[in-house]
Amino acid sequence: MKRQLIDSDDVLKELVKDNGFVAEQDKIDAQYQLERAIIEARMKSGMSQRDLAKSIESTQAVISRIESGSVSPSLKTINKIAIALGKKLKIEFVSR
Numbered sequence: 001m002k003r004q005l006i007d008s009d010d011v012l013k014e015l016v017k018d019n020g021f022v023a024e025q026d027k028i029d030a031q032y033q034l035e036r037a038i039i040e041a042r043m044k045s046g047m048s049q050r051d052l053a054k055s056i057e058s059t060q061a062v063i064s065r066i067e068s069g070s071v072s073p074s075l076k077t078i079n080k081i082a083i084a085l086g087k088k089l090k091i092e093f094v095s096r
Contacts, residue, residue: 031069039067041085055084
């Protein structure tokens with residue numbers, strides 16, 4: 001029996017019609033954006049997780065958990081990370 005391929009764009013179009021899916025997506029979007037921003041800034045700066053951890057007086061394991069989304073860091077920790085990466089933390093509310 002031949003398998004039929006499913007287009008991921010078509011699946012996503014169907015999922016976004018479901019209000020429950022959209023609500024769940026909204027809940028995790030900010031966390032995902034934070035994880036990506038930290039990883040991107042760290043990599044652009046040429047720092048390893050271990051380097052970043054040392055600069056904020058933490059451990060590589062903590063940085064790994066933050067970047068993987070296993071933990072939600074405090075605002076204080078996020079700000080320490082931003083400073084260590086030579087960045088300024090900016091929080092902004094935007095329209096949906």
